[in-house]
Amino acid sequence: MRFLVTGGAGFIGSNFVRYLVEKYPDTEIVVLDKLTYAGRQENLADVRKKITFIKGDICREGDIKKAGACDVIFNFAAETHVDRSITGPDLFVKTDVLGTCALLNYAREHDISRYIQISTDEVYGSIRSGSFHETDILDPSSPYSASKAAAEHLAHSYFRTYDLPVITTRSSNNFGPYQYPEKLIPVLILKALSDQPLPIYGTGLNVRDWLYVGDNCTGIDAAYSRGIPGEIYNLGAGNERTNLEIAKIILSVLHKSEDLITFIQDRAGHDFRYSISSEKIRSLGWSPSHPFDEAMARTVEWYVKNSWWWKPLVLAGRS
Ligand code: NAD
DSSP, X not given: OEEEEETTTSHHHHHHHHHHHHHOTTSEEEEEEOOOTTOOGGGGGGGGGGSEEEEOOTTXXXXXXXXXXXXXXXXXXXOOOHHHHHHOHHHHIIIIIIIHHXXXXXXXXXXXXXXXXXXXXXXXXXXXXXXXXXXXXXXXOSHXXXXXXXXXXXXXXXXXXXXXXXXEEEEOOEESTTOOXXXXXXXXXXXXXXXXXXXXXXXXXXXXXOEEHHHHHHHHHHHHHHOOTTOEEEXXXXXXXXXXXXXXXXXXXXXXXXXXXXXXXXOTXXXXXXXXXXXXXXXXXXXXXXXXXXXXXXXXXXXXXXXXXXXXXXXXXXX
């Protein structure tokens, strides 16, 4: 058995590779990653000897071929930061849509047993009340979420047209170790650690449903091992919090003053609330196992203890 994990040097991908190494010790794991600013070899340092790492771009057929024949593909590779998609959408379309297309073409040429497309709850857009189900229409707001929606539509067209065994997961916002310090939670932790203002968009009342990355890994595994080809699975833990609440939790864990919270101009097209129902993946026997407060405290502690990981990024002005 051979797994190909694209984008495996990023935040969720590297956590997932670590999970696979433990869960499937007899399986060969190949990581294909372009190592953009968000992908780092450091993220895989502790499992490096147990995997095959290939530096390569999913948009380039020649790079994908270097991975050789694989049985299962997990496609995490993507441009992922909403703010960057607002200032430069083209790269998002290239990587997230055309890269997925190249990978799907490669999957078609091989006798793969599963192709797992990692998508996001952001494809649904915002919802004032209630929660989105997998059958709801997609209404993405940012170039990032639109490119992810296009990618999963493409993947499912390969299921219908070519019988490619595609499964998609749509997870809510993840948090945990190795998350690049441009995303909300690591930004707030690192600002708080250095007593700098914690930037909060608009009124801070935007709501996200937070999922600990370890629970996303078990959810993706559940979709892969027990899901049905052609199906889509939402993955959320029901931990809805406003951005302001997140800032206050971090400050409280670090015993810092809430005076550090600073409101800044809102993001263009900022979705107000994300909420998904995870009944379908729960029917496969999955449930999150990390209570929110405990997982947040553990995440803050990871950043406190692992300055070797983030300090070079801060010193290079990349956070
Ligand atoms: P990330 O930005 O931390 O990592 C992305 C990885 O993809 C990096 O290692 C990068 O080098 C790699 N990559 C980018 N372009 C590539 C290319 N052309 N070829 C090969 N590799 C390339 O992202 P993340 O937060 O770990 O997200 C992983 C996946 O999960 C993405 O598909 C994202 O849309 C999805 N997702 C993320 C979240 C979240 O909260 N972070 C929530 C839902 C879904």
